[in-house]
Amino acid sequence: MKLICSPLCLSGGIIAKEPVSLEQEIQEPRGGGGEFDMSDILYFCRRGVESIVDDEVTKRFTAEELESWNLLTRSNYNLHHISARLTVLWGLGVLIRYGFLLPLRVTLAVTGVGLLVVLTSIVGWLPNSRMKKYLSEKVNLMCYRICVRALTAIITYHDSDNKPKNGGICVANHTSPIDVLILASDGCYSMVGQAHGGLMGFIQKTLVKACPHIWFERSEVKDRHLVAKRLSDHVADKTKLPILIFPEGTCINNTSVMMFKKGSFEIDCTIYPVAIKYDPRFGNAFWNSSKFRMVTYLLHMMSSWAVVCSVWYLPPMKREEGEDAVQFANRVKSAIARKGGLVDLLWDGGLKRSKVKEVFKEEQQKLYSKVLVIKTEGLLLAWGPMRSS
Amino acid sequence: PLWCDKVLLRASRRVEIAYFSHSQITRLYSRFHSLDKGENGALSREDFQRIPELAINPLGDRIINAFFPEGEDQVNFRGFMRTLAHFRPVEDNEKSKGHDASEPLNSRNNKLLFAFRLYDLDRDDKISRDELLQVLRMMVGVNISDEQLGSIADRTIQEADTNGDMSISFSEFIKVLEKVDVEQKMSIRFLH
Numbered sequence: 001m002k003l004i005c006s007p008l009c010l011s012g013g014i015i016a017k018e019p020v021s022l023e024q025e026i027q028e029p030r031g032g033g034g035e036f037d038m039s040d041i042l043y044f045c046r047r048g049v050e051s052i053v054d055d056e057v058t059k060r061f062t063a064e065e066l067e068s069w070n071l072l073t074r075s076n077y078n079l080h081h082i083s084a085r086l087t088v089l090w091g092l093g094v095l096i097r098y099g100f101l102l103p104l105r106v107t108l109a110v111t112g113v114g115l116l117v118v119l120t121s122i123v124g125w126l127p128n129s130r131m132k133k134y135l136s137e138k139v140n141l142m143c144y145r146i147c148v149r150a151l152t153a154i155i156t157y158h159d160s161d162n163k164p165k166n167g168g169i170c171v172a173n174h175t176s177p178i179d180v181l182i183l184a185s186d187g188c189y190s191m192v193g194q195a196h197g198g199l200m201g202f203i204q205k206t207l208v209k210a211c212p213h214i215w216f217e218r219s220e221v222k223d224r225h226l227v228a229k230r231l232s233d234h235v236a237d238k239t240k241l242p243i244l245i246f247p248e249g250t251c252i253n254n255t256s257v258m259m260f261k262k263g264s265f266e267i268d269c270t271i272y273p274v275a276i277k278y279d280p281r282f283g284n285a286f287w288n289s290s291k292f293r294m295v296t297y298l299l300h301m302m303s304s305w306a307v308v309c310s311v312w313y314l315p316p317m318k319r320e321e322g323e324d325a326v327q328f329a330n331r332v333k334s335a336i337a338r339k340g341g342l343v344d345l346l347w348d349g350g351l352k353r354s355k356v357k358e359v360f361k362e363e364q365q366k367l368y369s370k371v372l373v374i375k376t377e378g379l380l381l382a383w384g385p386m387r388s389s
Numbered sequence: 390p391l392w393c394d395k396v397l398l399r400a401s402r403r404v405e406i407a408y409f410s411h412s413q414i415t416r417l418y419s420r421f422h423s424l425d426k427g428e429n430g431a432l433s434r435e436d437f438q439r440i441p442e443l444a445i446n447p448l449g450d451r452i453i454n455a456f457f458p459e460g461e462d463q464v465n466f467r468g469f470m471r472t473l474a475h476f477r478p479v480e481d482n483e484k485s486k487g488h489d490a491s492e493p494l495n496s497r498n499n500k501l502l503f504a505f506r507l508y509d510l511d512r513d514d515k516i517s518r519d520e521l522l523q524v525l526r527m528m529v530g531v532n533i534s535d536e537q538l539g540s541i542a543d544r545t546i547q548e549a550d551t552n553g554d555m556s557i558s559f560s561e562f563i564k565v566l567e568k569v570d571v572e573q574k575m576s577i578r579f580l581h
Contacts, residue, residue: 014416038549038565039571040528042571042574044448044528052440052456054420055441058440355439365528
């Protein structure tokens with residue numbers, strides 16, 4: 001016997017959080033005559049339990065939950081069997097997606113990548129000249145556009161007059177490797193990344209013959225100065241293409257923008273922010289790298305209904321006087337979050353894999369200590385010297 | 390997943406269903422499942438510690454502890470809901486809802502007991518000077534000296550201790566907090 005449940009309305013959170021700060025809540029008059037109040041723990045207790053029920057961070061590392069089902073099995077989290085008719089629709093969807101769309105798309109993708117490799121190799125043999133740059137751009141654009149078709153990506157570009165120019169760095173929020181395709185099919189960029197082995201490595205080596213991409217060896221990635229130097233040298237050369245960087249450092253599920261690593265914002269050049277927002281109704285674009293391998297992910301992408309997204313090119317920004325790299329990074333991040341309708345978070349995307357640093361807990365402890373000390377001093381003034389125990 | 394239905398059916402026979410609506414239970418189960426990285430139907434302490442906001446909470450470890458029954462390392466969904474039930478707001482019409490004569494989990498008394506147990510680690514129904522110091526140290530970190538913290542603890546016990554045994558019993562604890570709006574401070578508003 002099958003359970004029939006109504007589709008869940010998942011809009012909004014599970015709980016309503018009170019926006020009260022530590023100082024506000026603990027300063028309120030309460031029990032006990034001393035400076036430490038045994039009820040002070042209630043604040044931390046409630047906040048702790050609230051975070052167990054619903055926290056801002058862990059939900060960014062899994063696919064966004066949808067309000068209503070989009071007929072893809074992988075989006076079916078809490079919705080059980082609803083009706084026979086829906087199951088038939090879903091079955092039909094599976095037939096269309098896997099029987100028709102997927103083979104078509106795979107063929108296109110293989111063509112696109114194949115052409116990319118072959119043509120960039122040919123262009124790569126040419127001597128460095130304007131003709132080479134021109135051909136390289138044309139080849140790249142064409143092949144990326146074929147790949148974009150292979151995903152049936154329907155992209156809307158906004159404010160194209162703000163498109164990144166040479167000598168600048170383009171930063172965008174990161175949801176999936178497809179972000180690169182989406183941006184590269186509308187403009188030419190120098191990509192930055194780690195040098196891989198295997199097929200990916202082969203493609204990287206081929207691409208770099210025609211176009212000055214920046215690939216780092218694994219060992220070089222740790223050396224921040226080296227990275228910064230190579231990026232600076234690149235942007236200083238005005239003939240080179242703008243660099244494309246994803247400062248979050250990892251894929252986030254497109255509901256929020258997480259901490260931007262300050263490395264790219266320390267370089268003295270113009271930053272071109274770009275906001276990318278996917279429409280989750282047509283397919284989940286987020287790559288959950290701990291759950292799916294790249295190939296599985298691409299297969300999911302090519303068997304979704306489509307990839308629908310909006311790209312906003314924001315006006316260029318430069319670091320202002322007296323602003324340090326972190327503040328600048330946060331300013332750019334807020335602008336991107338606002339434009340894309342995403343939640344602006346200060347948390348590090350690296351929390352996907354690593355533990356949070358102790359220093360944040362120490363900040364909380366410091367904050368509470370301050371409040372406690374203020375209360376102690378207040379009592380001293382009110383009551384005179386402390387009573388002996 | 391199919392076995393989720395079985396859990397819900399089993400849970401519905403328990404008292405915990407009185408605290409949460411059907412849609413709330415489903416959402417809490419979804420949350421439980423997303424925290425359960427090992428996918429074995431139970432949460433371990435590591436699963437909780439993976440929540441950054443909880444990891445930076447000075448009382449994080451104590452709060453996590455409250456979910457685990459005495460001596461156990463795993464908490465199942467029922468236990469998860471049971472602990473969360475303490476934080477349901479107290480409603481006036483709830484007095485008639487009791488299935489049996491026992492007090493509801495989210496009563497003022499049970500909320501106070503929950504808070505008391507955050508202090509009373511050895512469960513001897515008394516908060517000793519040491520236990521108080523431990524919690525104080527967790528909350529202030531390295532920012533206050535041992536001496537000053539010691540005197541704060543002494544003064545706190547002095548204020549609360551009415552029977553002179555240099556520790557705080559549960560009834561003394563209740564007395565100390567009688568003017569505090571515990572119902573509001575220890576309640577979380579669950580939506581739907």
